[in-house]
Structures are given as C-alpha cells and as structure tokens.
Amino acid sequence: MSFWFAVLRQAGRNLRQTWPSQFMTLLTVSLSVLIFAFFFLVYNNMLNVGDKLGDDLRLIVYLEEEPGPEMQAQLKRKILAFDEVDEIRFISKTDAYQRFSEQLGENRDVLDDMPQDFLPASVEVVPLKNLSSLSQVKNFSDYLSKLPGTIKVQYGQDWIERFYYFTRLLSIIVLLSGGLLILTSVFMVSYTIRLTILGRQAELELLKLVGATNNYIRTPFLLEGLLQGLIGSTAGILSLYGLFHWVELKFAGPGILSIFEFTFFHPQTVVTIIAISIVLCAVGSYSSMQKFLRI
Amino acid sequence: MTGHGENGTMIEMIKVTKTYPPDVKALSDVSLSITTGEMFFLIGMSGAGKTTLLKLLCNMETPSNGLIEVAGKDIHRVKGRHLARLRQKIGVAYQDFKLLTDRTVAENVAISMEVSYKKPQLIKKRVKDLLEQLALSDKHNTVTGELSRGEQQRVALARAVANSPTLILVDEPTGNLDAGTTEKVMQLLTKCNNSGATVVIATHDHSIYRNTHHRIMELRYGKLHLVREGMVS
Numbered sequence: 001m002s003f004w005f006a007v008l009r010q011a012g013r014n015l016r017q018t019w020p021s022q023f024m025t026l027l028t029v030s031l032s033v034l035i036f037a038f039f040f041l042v043y044n045n046m047l048n049v050g051d052k053l054g055d056d057l058r059l060i061v062y063l064e065e066e067p068g069p070e071m072q073a074q075l076k077r078k079i080l081a082f083d084e085v086d087e088i089r090f091i092s093k094t095d096a097y098q099r100f101s102e103q104l105g106e107n108r109d110v111l112d113d114m115p116q117d118f119l120p121a122s123v124e125v126v127p128l129k130n131l132s133s134l135s136q137v138k139n140f141s142d143y144l145s146k147l148p149g150t151i152k153v154q155y156g157q158d159w160i161e162r163f164y165y166f167t168r169l170l171s172i173i174v175l176l177s178g179g180l181l182i183l184t185s186v187f188m189v190s191y192t193i194r195l196t197i198l199g200r201q202a203e204l205e206l207l208k209l210v211g212a213t214n215n216y217i218r219t220p221f222l223l224e225g226l227l228q229g230l231i232g233s234t235a236g237i238l239s240l241y242g243l244f245h246w247v248e249l250k251f252a253g254p255g256i257l258s259i260f261e262f263t264f265f266h267p268q269t270v271v272t273i274i275a276i277s278i279v280l281c282a283v284g285s286y287s288s289m290q291k292f293l294r295i
Numbered sequence: 296m297t298g299h300g301e302n303g304t305m306i307e308m309i310k311v312t313k314t315y316p317p318d319v320k321a322l323s324d325v326s327l328s329i330t331t332g333e334m335f336f337l338i339g340m341s342g343a344g345k346t347t348l349l350k351l352l353c354n355m356e357t358p359s360n361g362l363i364e365v366a367g368k369d370i371h372r373v374k375g376r377h378l379a380r381l382r383q384k385i386g387v388a389y390q391d392f393k394l395l396t397d398r399t400v401a402e403n404v405a406i407s408m409e410v411s412y413k414k415p416q417l418i419k420k421r422v423k424d425l426l427e428q429l430a431l432s433d434k435h436n437t438v439t440g441e442l443s444r445g446e447q448q449r450v451a452l453a454r455a456v457a458n459s460p461t462l463i464l465v466d467e468p469t470g471n472l473d474a475g476t477t478e479k480v481m482q483l484l485t486k487c488n489n490s491g492a493t494v495v496i497a498t499h500d501h502s503i504y505r506n507t508h509h510r511i512m513e514l515r516y517g518k519l520h521l522v523r524e525g526m527v528s
Contacts, residue, residue: 006409206393209355210454211383212410213376 003216011220011227018196022228025192029232030239032184033277036177037240037265040273043170045262050167053160057137061123061144062151066093075147079125082143087126093117120151134164182280185232189225189284196221197288218289225285226278233277237270304367305331305462305493306352311361313347321347323517325361329495331461334488336504337497338522339514345497346390348514349464352495353387354378365462383411386460386492390467392451396440400431400450403439407458425453428483430476444471452480456487463487463494469503477503 015022067075072090079088091099096119101108127140137155145153197204207217244264265273306329313322321344329335339345350356351363354370363370365381373381386407394403401422408418426432429449434442439450448471455463465484469477481503488494498504504511511522 003412006412202393203395206395206406207410209353209382209387209393210407210410210458211379211381211385213379216379216410 006216007219007223010216011223014196014200014220014224015227018192018199021192021195022224025188025228026232026235028188029185029228029277029281030235032177032181033233033236033273034239036174036181037237037273038243039170039174039177041240041244041265043167043174044265044269046167046170048261048263050163053163057127057155057160059125059127059137059141059144059153059155061125061147061153062120063122064120064149064151066121067123067149071149075123078147079123079144082140084128085125086128087124089124089126091122091124093119093121096120096122134161181277185229185277185280186284186287189228189281190288192228193221193224193285193288194291196224221289222282222285225281225283228285229278229281230274232281233274236277237265237273303331305329305333305365306495307362307364308348308351309362311351311358311363313344313351313356314359320517322351322358322514325514325517325519327512327519329493331493332488332491334485334494334507334509335496336507336509336511337495337514338499338504338511339497340499343514344517345499345514346466349387349466349495349497352462352464353382353385379410383407383458384461386455386458386463388448388452388455388463388465388468390470392447394439394447394450394454397438399436399438400426400434400442401436403450404453404457407454411458413458421457422453425457425483428486429453429479445473445476448472449476449480452483456483456492459487459490459492461492463492465494465496465498467498467500468496469498469500474502 067090076088079085094116097111097114097116100119101111104110125140125144127137137160141153141155141157144150204217241264244262248262306327308325308327311322311325312320314320325348337345337348347356351358352365352370354373357371365385368381370378370381395406404422404425405418408421413421423432423435426435429452431446431449431453434446434450439447442450448468452465452468455465463484468480468484472480477500484494484496496503510524513520513522
C-alpha cells in the first residue's frame with residue numbers, strides 16, 4: 001500500500017465520518033469567496049470604467065481674452081512647465097461659438113440674436129494617461145487656474161470626485177471582504193479539523209503507538225483543508241459566474257448598464273482566487289494540527 | 296529495527312526508576328537484559344509495576360531515571376520518523392486493548408500493517424490467517440464494540456503480532472480467556488517466538504508459565520527478582 005493510497009483512504013474516512021461539519025465549512029468558505037469575489041468584480045469593472053473616463057479627461061481653461069500667437073506660445077510654455085501633456089488646443093471665441101451651435105443642432109436658432117464672440121476663448125488641455133489620481137488632476141487644475149488671464153478651469157470636478165470616492169469606498173469594501181474571507185476560511189477550517197481531531201483522539205493515539213509517521217497522521221487533515229479550499233472557492237466562483245450571467249441576460253439591451261461594458265474575471269484571476277483560498281484553508285488546517293495534534 | 300544490540304541483546308534496562316507524581320515509585324532501580332529471540336515472562340501481583348515496565352519499553356512512558364535500550368537504541372532519545380519505524384517493529388497488546396470500537400475486527404487488526412504500507416492483498420490474507428488461529432474467523436466483519444472482553448483481548452493480540460514485529464510485548468494476554476482459548480493464544484505467541492520474535496509476557500496467570508522452560512522474573516514492589524533461569528532449548 002503506498003503512502004498516498006493510505007492517506008487518501010484516511011482522508012475519505014474522515015470526510016465520511018464528519019460530513020455535516022465538513023459541509024457547513026464548505027458552505028462558509030463558498031459564501032466568503034462569493035462575497036469577496038462579488039465586490040472584487042464590481043471594483044474591477046469600476047476601475048475599467050474609470051480608465052475609460054480617464055481617456056476622455058480634458059481640462060478646459062477659460063481665458064479673459066483671445067490670446068495672440070505670442071500669448072499662445074507663452075501659455076503653452078507655462079502649461080508644459082508643470083507637466084508633459086498629450087495635447088494643447090486653443091479654441092477661439094468664434095470656434096467656441098461654432099461648436100456650441102453644432103451642439104445645439106436643430107435649436108441653433110436660439111443663438112441668432114447673440115454676437116459670435118459672446119463665448120470666452122479657451123485652452124483645452126488633454127493630460128497624459130498616467131495622470132490618474134484625483135489629487136494630481138486637482139493640482140494641475142489649480143496650477144492652470146493661476147495662469148495669467150484665466151477665468152476658470154473646468155474638468156467635471158463634481159462627477160470625477162464622486163466617482164473617485166465611490167471607487168475608494170469599493171476598494172475598502174474589497175479589502176474588508178478579503179479580510180472576512182481570510183478570517184472565515186482559516187477559522188472555519190481550523191475549527192472543523194479541530195473537531196475531527198478531538199473526535200478521533202483515541203484513533204490518533206493508537207496510530208502513533210503502532211508506528212504511524214507524523215506525515216501519515218497529519219497529511220489527511222492537510223488534504224481535507226486543501227479540499228475545502230478547492231471545492232469551496234470553486235463553488236463560490238461558479239455561483240458568482242451564474243449570477244453575472246443572469247445579470248447580463250436580465251439587463252441586456254438599452255439601459256444604464258449598457259453604457260459600460262462589464263466583464264467577468266480573467267482566468268488567471270479566477271485561478272489566483274482559488275489558489276489563495278486553498279492556501280488559506282491549508283493554513284487553517286495546519287494551525288489546528290499544530291495546536292491539537294501532539295505527535 | 297533490523298538488528299539488535301550488543302551480543303544479540305534486544306532489551307537492555309539499566310537502573311531504571313519510574314516515579315509517578317507526587318511520589319509513587321512504580322519501578323525502582325530495575326536492571327534487565329533480554330536477548331533477541333527470547334521468550335520472557337514477567338510476573339507479579341496487580342500493581343507490582345508490570346504494565347509500567349512494558350509502557351517504558353514501548354516509549355509510552357519515560358523513565359524518571361536510568362537507561363532503556365531496545366535493539367541497541369535508547370528508545371527515549373529516538374524521535375520522529377525513526378521512532379515510528381521502531382514502533383512498527385514492536386507489537387504491543389495492551390491491557391486495556393486500545394481497540395477502535397467503531398471499526399470492525401479486520402480493520403482493527405489491519406491498522407498495524409497499514410501504517411507500514413503493506414499491500415492490501417497481503418493485509419487481507421494475514422488478517423484472515425490470524426483470525427483463524429485465534430478462533431475469530433466468524434467475527435471478521437463484526438464491530439469490536441460488540442465483542443466480549445475475551446474476544447476483544449484476542450483482537451488486540453492479533454493486531455500486536457500482525458505486522459510480524461521483532462519484539463512483542465503482551466500485557467495480561469489471558470486475563471479474560473478460558474483454558475482452551477488461552478492455549479490458542481500461547482500457541483500463537485510461541486509460533487511468533489519460534490520465527491525469531493522476542494516475546495515479553497506480563498502476567499499473573501500461573502497456568503501459562505507453570506510448565507515453561509523460559510526465563511521468569513517477578514516484580515515485587517517495583518523491584519525485580521529472578522524466579523527461574525531459562526533453559527537453553
């Protein structure tokens with residue numbers, strides 16, 4: 001009889017004898033993984049949305065008066081003195097009027113009585129894509145607002161700030177649910193293994209006396225922990241996939257959700273979540289063995 | 296445990312003392328040598344220290360003082376994998392049997408062979424043979440919790456000898472048995488001894504050592520006394 005055959009048989013016997021507590025642990029691990037993976041999925045998708053919004057980010061600097069070529073060169077130099085940017089575009093009063101008129105479409109006749117220079121001239125600054133954090137955008141905006149001849153700087157502050165704080169809140173939830181996953185997995189698995197060990201004290205004692213090696217006694221418990229992690233996390237991820245698929249079908253077509261493209265985890269992320277769960281459950285099992293299995 | 300100690304000695308005890316707290320002396324300066332392949336009877340009244348001596352020999356207890364060597368190794372210094380290997384070669388039939396009462400007779404006997412990774416077919420055959428020799432064939436699949444004390448005692452003995460150990464320690468092997476079954480048990484132990492195993496039997500059953508030609512020593516108040524020198528066969 002090989003070592004692994006003996007160990008697998010022992011693990012199978014343990015699982016058969018203690019299946020109610022094993023099932024409860026499996027359920028807890030699945031739920032923890034499901035909760036964590038759900039928030040992580042939402043967070044990931046929000047980051048994608050944020051990236052997309054970041055691609056369209058531009059700061060509009062409204063100027064007191066139309067800048068001449070020399071002033072344009074000066075402003076350009078000043079802007080570039082703060083940071084590299086993707087693009088700087090000068091919009092004259094007439095260009096602004098034209099744009100506005102185009103945006104109004106069929107209602108452009110409301111501008112008929114207005115002079116063509118009633119809108120202020122502006123500079124559109126498209127920052128580099130690496131300008132990601134809110135504070136960086138704010139700093140840049142503050143700098144631009146202090147340039148001579150600037151009336152106001154606009155970049156959709158309110159919306160961007162709200163979105164930024166929302167993703168920050170999500171990241172906190174992801175961290176908390178990650179912590180919850182760690183605690184519940186380690187605690188529940190270690191508790192189940194502890195119960196099994198206490199329930200089989202006489203057998204473990206006998207195994208020791210008839211010459212079972214430490215590995216022979218310990219490996220089945222470690223295997224149980226690994227199985228709990230593997231099956232529990234796979235069940236959790238599969239449930240989330242089912243939920244994701246259902247939401248996709250249910251909310252397909254025009255609607256708020258169709259603005260954004262939601263995606264499920266990459267296979268690597270799924271493998272990583274499962275691997276981490278397995279490690280956590282193995283840690284729970286190992287800690288119980290260290291405490292209660294005196295060999 | 297492939298070999299043995301100096302000059303073919305299986306067990307060497309030198310000035311071994313065992314004191315249980317607070318101050319109960321179970322063994323006092325016990326010195327004893329048992330040669331490989333010997334059958335040795337340890338007799339004495341209940342509470343004389345027989346079980347303690349056996350427990351010291353299989354490393355279930357540690358001595359308060361003195362040296363114990365089994366097959367040339369200080370058994371209380373051997374640890375981990377080496378201790379497990381040594382224990383695989385020591386078969387012990389405990390006075391309290393230490394059976395898994397929710398498992399069948401066959402499973403209980405097989406356990407000592409499973410830990411040394413014997414092949415399943417071999418285990419099956421050995422279990423069948425042993426149960427036949429101890430008149431337990433009909434109990435093969437019976438849960439040991441449902442057996443009588445005498446039957447449990449024989450299962451414990453079968454488990455002790457199943458892995459063909461080189462040292463067999465037996466504590467009161469016939470305490471719950473009738474004369475016929477006692478005979479069967481002694482036949483099995485003699486068979487093991489004839490095939491090279493060292494057998495130590497702790498007993499107060501006069502009938503099993505009365506006519507023996509093997510060495511007998513008596514424990515009295517924790518001290519060892521020679522009753523009869525063994526005869527070379």
